[in-house]
Amino acid sequence: xxxxxxxxxxxxxxxxxxxxxxxxxxxxxxxxxxxxxxxxxxxxxxxxxxxxxxxxxxxxxxxxxxxxxxxxxxxxxxxxxxxxxxxxxxxxxxxxxxxxxxxxxxxxxxxxxx
Amino acid sequence: xxxxxxxxxxxxxxxxxxxxxxxxxxxxxxxxxxxxxxxxxxxxxxxxxxxxxxxxxxxxxxxxxxxxxxxxxxxxxxxxxxxxxxxxxxxxxxxxxxxxxxxxxxxxxxxxxxx
Numbered sequence: 001x002x003x004x005x006x007x008x009x010x011x012x013x014x015x016x017x018x019x020x021x022x023x024x025x026x027x028x029x030x031x032x033x034x035x036x037x038x039x040x041x042x043x044x045x046x047x048x049x050x051x052x053x054x055x056x057x058x059x060x061x062x063x064x065x066x067x068x069x070x071x072x073x074x075x076x077x078x079x080x081x082x083x084x085x086x087x088x089x090x091x092x093x094x095x096x097x098x099x100x101x102x103x104x105x106x107x108x109x110x111x112x113x114x
Numbered sequence: 115x116x117x118x119x120x121x122x123x124x125x126x127x128x129x130x131x132x133x134x135x136x137x138x139x140x141x142x143x144x145x146x147x148x149x150x151x152x153x154x155x156x157x158x159x160x161x162x163x164x165x166x167x168x169x170x171x172x173x174x175x176x177x178x179x180x181x182x183x184x185x186x187x188x189x190x191x192x193x194x195x196x197x198x199x200x201x202x203x204x205x206x207x208x209x210x211x212x213x214x215x216x217x218x219x220x221x222x223x224x225x226x227x228x229x
Contacts, residue, residue, distance in 0.1 A: 004157075040202055042219035043158065090157050099146045099208035100165045103217065105157035 003027070004106035006091050012112045013081050021076040021109045023091030029104070031097050032074040034066060035090040037108070043090055049074060050097050078111075086113045116141040118207050120220035127195045127227055135190040135223045137205035147188040148206040148217070149179055158204060164188060175199070195227045 005024045013019040023032065031050050035043035047056045049068040063085070065077040078085055088108045094101040117140045127133045139145055146165055150158040162173025169181045179190045190203060205220040 006157075009155075040152075040222060040224075042204065042221050045216060088155075092158075100163075102148070102160050102163060103158075104160065105150075108155070108157045110155065 004091055004093055004104055006089075006106040006109050008109060009107060010110050010112070012114060013078075014114050015083065016080045019078050019081055019111070021078075021089050021091075021111070023074045023076070023106055024072050025091075025093045025104075025106075026072070027093055027095075027104060028071060029093035029095050030071075031094045031101075032068060033092040033094075033103065034064075034074070034076050035092065037088040037090055038086075046076070048097075081111070081113045083113050086111055116207055116209060116218045118205050118218050118220040120203075120205055120223045122223050123221075124224045124226065127225070129197050129227050129229050130194050133192050133195040133199070133225065133227070135203050135205075135225060137188045137190065137220060138186050139188065139205070139207045140186065141207055141209040143209040145186075145188075146208045147179075147181065148208075149173065149177070149188075149190050150204045150206065152202040152204065152222075154201075161190070195225075197227050197229055200225055200227045 007022050033048040034046045037043045045057050046060045063079050068074045088110050090108045091106040092103040094103045119138045148163045149161040152158050161177050162171050164171050164181045172178045177192050181188050203223050206217040
């Protein structure tokens with residue numbers, strides 16, 4: 001089945017220690033998104049890639065970076081995690097960036113910062 | 115600017131009864147409206163969307179939603195609730211003017227269906 005895969009499902013890191021979360025997709029979608037979700041709140045868009053074009057949200061901290069080496073994979077790098085970065089991180093894809101396009105979400109990675 | 119309101123943090127219904135989860139929106143231009151469901155420690159799962167056409171949209175797992183332009187609402191409904199429907203539900207909106215990828219989500223409604 002075509003899907004969005006996130007690894008690992010749970011990640012524990014130490015305060016200030018860089019961490020990378022990964023996302024892969026078999027949908028061959030052009031757009032990949034990263035969301036942060038805290039405590040069952042509304043997901044907050046961090047950034048997205050349309051093909052190789054990176055689009056950062058204005059309020060996304062510099063501490064958060066992303067890489068998309070190819071169509072299938074996208075990574076979220078947190079350079080120096082703080083306690084406030086503990087959250088669920090959701091990867092999503094859509095075929096195109098149009099407003100009518102459905103976003104398909106992965107299962108998420110729950111990040112714990114000690 | 116666009117916004118979504120889910121006025122109820124929590125909805126409780128008995129199994130077999132109809133359920134409604136409310137959503138109202140504000141957007142410039144024509145809205146594109148989405149409902150997602152999230153089970154504990156899982157990602158969001160797409161249920162249905164309204165783009166254009168028939169105001170009654172049917173989606174997965176027996177859910178449907180009615181687009182009401184005059185009331186700027188897009189309430190999620192199901193005729194007969196199941197215990198397995200218990201989850202967190204998010205409404206989201208975009209418009210033609212939305213920057214690519216920018217969905218605005220409501221704060222979510224926790225649905226609890228009791229046996």
